[in-house]
Amino acid sequence: MDIALQADGLGKRYGRTWALRNCTLRLPTGRIAALVGPNGAGKSTLLHLAVGLLRPDEGAVRILGQEPFNNIGALADVGFVAQDTPLYRDFSARDLVTLGGKLNQRWDAALARGRLAQLGIPPDRPVGKLSGGQRAQVALALALAKRPRLLLLDEPVASLDPLARREFLQALMGSVAESDTTVLLSSHLIADVERTCDHLILLLRSEVKLDGSVDDLLAEHHQLIGPRDAAPPGVEVIRSSHTDRQSTLVVRGNRVFDDPQWTVKDLTLEDLVLAYLNDDTATTAHDAWGVPA
Numbered sequence: 001m002d003i004a005l006q007a008d009g010l011g012k013r014y015g016r017t018w019a020l021r022n023c024t025l026r027l028p029t030g031r032i033a034a035l036v037g038p039n040g041a042g043k044s045t046l047l048h049l050a051v052g053l054l055r056p057d058e059g060a061v062r063i064l065g066q067e068p069f070n071n072i073g074a075l076a077d078v079g080f081v082a083q084d085t086p087l088y089r090d091f092s093a094r095d096l097v098t099l100g101g102k103l104n105q106r107w108d109a110a111l112a113r114g115r116l117a118q119l120g121i122p123p124d125r126p127v128g129k130l131s132g133g134q135r136a137q138v139a140l141a142l143a144l145a146k147r148p149r150l151l152l153l154d155e156p157v158a159s160l161d162p163l164a165r166r167e168f169l170q171a172l173m174g175s176v177a178e179s180d181t182t183v184l185l186s187s188h189l190i191a192d193v194e195r196t197c198d199h200l201i202l203l204l205r206s207e208v209k210l211d212g213s214v215d216d217l218l219a220e221h222h223q224l225i226g227p228r229d230a231a232p233p234g235v236e237v238i239r240s241s242h243t244d245r246q247s248t249l250v251v252r253g254n255r256v257f258d259d260p261q262w263t264v265k266d267l268t269l270e271d272l273v274l275a276y277l278n279d280d281t282a283t284t285a286h287d288a289w290g291v292p293a
């Protein structure tokens, strides 16, 4: 299995605070992967390390087999759209498509023009005067025009309206299916992730909690409903909630449940992600704010 993105013990800190720590993961080529996690979990930090905008403080990251930091050659096959879709604001979309052709050896200008025309983006208006969503579409069209083997997108659909979001994700799936591009996109929109992605990476408090194909992860997690405080053996309890008489658990483990006191249910991807995010041990900042917990 070829690996498009690989991290081994990867860490980055700002001062004494780790933004990402002990990050070990493997993203096989050809996957469309979601990078999910709460605000501040380290998603942007991981993406910035992957495209060489940050240097690791610990461990290593490789994209398409190469370390990205200070390695322009490694980035020729990589597309990246940062969270705030930075673009030269005085340039028009047409200028940017032309500029892309001069800066990239492989450049599909027709693809970019076709997408932007279909979306009704004015070709000659400075991109600084487009709406946030239109600017995001321009950035995405430019990233696709590079025909990258690995495409990293930091919250690409956050500023798009629901229809534009669906259209973009469909176009993304179509374009990567044709070209075997690997995609890693961070998102808070689990419904979109569920429709689009076949691989999930979940970060929580700077650490990787899940990394695997969606099918495998769903197969190894279940919801169990049974008598209060009875612990099912051989599984890791991810999340529990209780009424007076019953416990509802989200568990991880490949064990077969044949004990009649437990009702077993499959999880949706959203249930699974929420079980990890709804974390009782989450750090709070009550001390720092000087307010009671």
Ligand SMILES: Nc1ncnc2c1ncn2[C@@H]1O[C@H](COP(=O)(O)OP(=O)(O)OP(=O)(O)O)[C@@H](O)[C@H]1O
Binding pocket: 014, 018, 019, 020, 037, 038, 039, 040, 041, 042, 043, 044, 045, 046
């Ligand atoms: N330049 C910086 N200086 C100091 N701390 C930073 C810096 N950038 C990020 N951090 C901290 O690193 C941690 C991870 O931030 P990061 O932006 O990677 O999270 P994220 O998962 O992308 O969050 P969001 O979903 O809100 O975009 C956070 O605690 C953040 O406050």
